[in-house]
Amino acid sequence: MSVKDLGHAATVTREEQRGQFETRYMRINVGPQHPSTHGVLRLVVDLDGEEIVGIKPQIGYLHTGFEKTMENRTYQQCVTYSNRMDYLHGFSHDLAYVLSVEKLMDARVPERAERIRVALNELNRIASHLVFIGTGLLDMGALTPFFYTMRERETLLDIFELVCGVRMNFGYFRVGGLYRDVPDEFFPAVDQFLETFPKMIVQYERLFAKNDIFVNRLKNIGVLSRETALDWGLTGPSLRASGVPLDFRKAAPYSGYQDYDFDVPTYDAGDALSRMLIRIDEMRESMKIVRQAVDRMEPGPIRDPDRRISLPPRSELENSMEAVIFHFKLVTEGFHPPRGEVYVATESARGELGYYIVSDGGSMPYRVKIRVPSLINLQSLEPACLGGLFADMVVNIASLDPIMGDVDK
């Protein structure tokens, strides 16, 4: 951007300035290793004094080629990779991936499996929002909330560990169901969490959401109007903070989300404050869904009985030759979905997430295209930051909630 394009004081040319102070634009580099960039985000920022006149994200530092890797793994093996992109909301990627393959295979997922999926997905959404709030405030210099939010997240990670054996990178969902049923300790742990967590949210609200310093710091910062947000392809809570009630759990329900009673909170201001506060409201809604999902859970199978997809039960392997053959074929070769291309849009903690899978009839996907929300949402950093102060850039990055693993795939 040349000096002449920039309006007000900047329209003065070099010649006119001779004898006066000579002003010019400063181009500085932020990141990729910087605590406020939530990973490895590099920004090239053009500054006019303190004001941002140009900002270009430089990404790809975490590019791992998951899509290409998945083309060379069987459908069931890909679950190992999907959750590694968005490491804070891993269940959303697992769910989006298995939903696409299940659509391809016409799999019938048992009701209990769907309830467990929804409960875990929503608990994970709460965990993700907790990190968002904690680190977001950390970026603004508020150290204390980070410890509080991490404390509650720890409880959630313990629940995930009970269920899957790991705290992140779950790989718990399977095409057609789940890896195993939840243990009995899962229910009292969730009950206890749902009982204590509302008090914690009140505590957060007292700590910062109703705090004058916090509110004044974030109010009218990084305003994205409804039109701007839609034009730049923003989705998820950040879009709902700009007044668009788009939520794929409501718009195109999957995994039985149409059966649950929950609201889609929206804010109209579209500033960083709304984007922060909407996450608190979303945690309340997620809790409602978890409560309903756990209450409605009936005992039952957790995998599609279809032998094309699911491994035969362990007990059958001892006395059924056919079961051994199915087991061997599924483990070594995997199943063969019909030829076709599918896409299922889901709502992750960051926005629209979907896997476009091209099948050529083989046991590995021909092409996997992941519509990751963080990558597209990151573009909105430009309209949010332009014309603002440099110090507000950090706030804007935090409030748009990009996860760099999700951005770079």
Next chain:
Amino acid sequence: MSDKPTDVELAAATKATVDALEPLGGVLSTFKDMVSVTVPKEHVVEAVRLAKENGFEMVSDVFGIDYLTYPGHQGKRFTVVYNMRNPDGTGRLFIRVELDDGETLPTITHLFKAANFMEREVYDMFGVVFEGHPDLRKLLTPEDFEGHPHRKDFPLGETPTLFGEGRFLDPAAFRAGLIGADPGLTGWKGGAAKGITSEQDFGQGAGMEGKESGKP
């Protein structure tokens, strides 16, 4: 898409858009609930604009598919897919364009600012050039990386990866270094695999001299 078009019931808005795209040479294909329209390359901007006017006002994604090794594929090698949806998220339409290696596509960034990163990713991964794009640079791969990794003929492992500025990594040599068949990149020749303990090798520069020095 599917081998034969099925007679699914299209939603009214989708039907209107598909009808509007027909004069441009749009060919409808459906698979399960997915509705795709393949349009000729020269009409792609017009098709996207028409879809936008008919209610599919958002572009969710733009991505490429390389059909080079797809069994029984006829037609051009690449397909670029525009994943369009309506603002309330209930309807979706896929606009597909087929093109050969070396052919270019016009940009749609003047219609959707969101398409900026999406088109850059297609360029990065497949080498499809979008004419008129304001800032067509690579998005995810390093600046000195050569090639477009999502092409089906891009070498996959066990093949030297060439970076610019003389950086060069040969995975075969790297692996040979790890298993002790060769000094490899680091000079470490895998003593453990040959039964050499660190005590024996200590003081001899950890085997940096060459293959013979670390004999048990």
